[in-house]
Amino acid sequence: MSAAADVAARATAGFRQRYGGEPAGRWAAPGRVNLIGEHTDYNDGFVLPFALPLRTVVAAAVADDGRWSVWSELDDEPVEFGPAEADEPGRVDGWAAYVAGVVWALRAAGHAVPGARLAIASDVPVGSGLSSSAAIEAAVLAALVELGGLDLPADRWPRLAQRAENDYVGAPTGIMDQSAVIRGRPGHALFLDCRTEAVELIPFDLGAAGLAVLVIDSHAPHRHADGEYAARRKSCERAAKALGVAALRDVATGDLEAALARLDDAETRRRVRHVVTEDQRVLDTVELLRAGRIRDIGPLLTASHASMRDDFEITVPEIDTAVEAALAAGAYGARMTGGGFGGCVLALVDADAADAVAAAVAAAYADRGFTAPGTRTVLPAGGATRLD
Ligand code: ADP
Numbered sequence: 001m002s003a004a005a006d007v008a009a010r011a012t013a014g015f016r017q018r019y020g021g022e023p024a025g026r027w028a029a030p031g032r033v034n035l036i037g038e039h040t041d042y043n044d045g046f047v048l049p050f051a052l053p054l055r056t057v058v059a060a061a062v063a064d065d066g067r068w069s070v071w072s073e074l075d076d077e078p079v080e081f082g083p084a085e086a087d088e089p090g091r092v093d094g095w096a097a098y099v100a101g102v103v104w105a106l107r108a109a110g111h112a113v114p115g116a117r118l119a120i121a122s123d124v125p126v127g128s129g130l131s132s133s134a135a136i137e138a139a140v141l142a143a144l145v146e147l148g149g150l151d152l153p154a155d156r157w158p159r160l161a162q163r164a165e166n167d168y169v170g171a172p173t174g175i176m177d178q179s180a181v182i183r184g185r186p187g188h189a190l191f192l193d194c195r196t197e198a199v200e201l202i203p204f205d206l207g208a209a210g211l212a213v214l215v216i217d218s219h220a221p222h223r224h225a226d227g228e229y230a231a232r233r234k235s236c237e238r239a240a241k242a243l244g245v246a247a248l249r250d251v252a253t254g255d256l257e258a259a260l261a262r263l264d265d266a267e268t269r270r271r272v273r274h275v276v277t278e279d280q281r282v283l284d285t286v287e288l289l290r291a292g293r294i295r296d297i298g299p300l301l302t303a304s305h306a307s308m309r310d311d312f313e314i315t316v317p318e319i320d321t322a323v324e325a326a327l328a329a330g331a332y333g334a335r336m337t338g339g340g341f342g343g344c345v346l347a348l349v350d351a352d353a354a355d356a357v358a359a360a361v362a363a364a365y366a367d368r369g370f371t372a373p374g375t376r377t378v379l380p381a382g383g384a385t386r387l388d
């Protein structure tokens, strides 16, 4: 059985076992990885994620009592809640808050959400930065919209799923993850302008070019990631204020040196340089992909990594080791992806070299005594959808 069929079968089996009977349908949403554009989102800038072939599947059916029951294979116990709990952020906590949050966001937008029984299985690793959170939100949203016959076009789903995560779960994320997992398409990356929320699918057909992206889970413990994230954000906001712009996105690449000269603190200058050059790298990557020059984006990926390491200072030894080993083994480019201080590295490789690059990274880890990394090759996949 393929991995995709397997996860759907697990969701169905979970449904039968927990609730008896058959689900009315199964809905899936993928994880995502950000090809380039890191810490640009909250600076009103650009990002370029793509949807992964790893998916979260929800098997679901309407419940006539108007309440919600949700089971996930990550937990033995199903969680139940009704309208009163759904309407008050915080009343449902733990992982089920991601589900209650979607119900809340739909109801807050005036939709009559049907009660439902939901069983969830997933191949998206949780907490690795591949956005298992957006995957569960989008899969649940797709299920509830269709079960309820709700009038909600898919271009409004990302904002709703984001509200669930921001306002019900209480996690301050931008709109990148939800956009990627809802609007991603096979063979494409999603170019997102975080200021206007305009999205554009950009050809990124790795398979046709004999290429693949190797995703390396660093397995590095997240060290102070939340506090460091908040500090970077604050530093960017202060710099924008000092420069008299709404956000660092408004500093043009050509004006960067002049802008840096106006900042008296060396650390702030490094932070600004990362954001401004990273926005430009996203735009340059999009141009190359539009021209079908996928291999040529490699140096931009690697430059992005150097900028995160030296200017934004958000990498850790495990991450830098993975990037260096992948490049030494012949990757066209490699960079950390995600907020930093752990998480994943991605490397652009020839498809038939992926195993050798993965082995080289594993060997470098063993040399340094790090916990073995997780590796998988991926191609851009499709967004949230009904399975059958
Ligand atoms: P990431 O999105 O990078 O995987 P997050 O911390 O944003 O990490 O989201 C992970 C959380 O999302 C989990 O701790 C859990 O609460 C919830 N979650 C994700 N996938 C599932 C799932 N299949 N079943 C239950 N909860 C899930």
Ligand code: MG
Residues within 6 Å of the ligand: 131, 132, 133, 134, 177
């Ligand atoms: Mg997440």
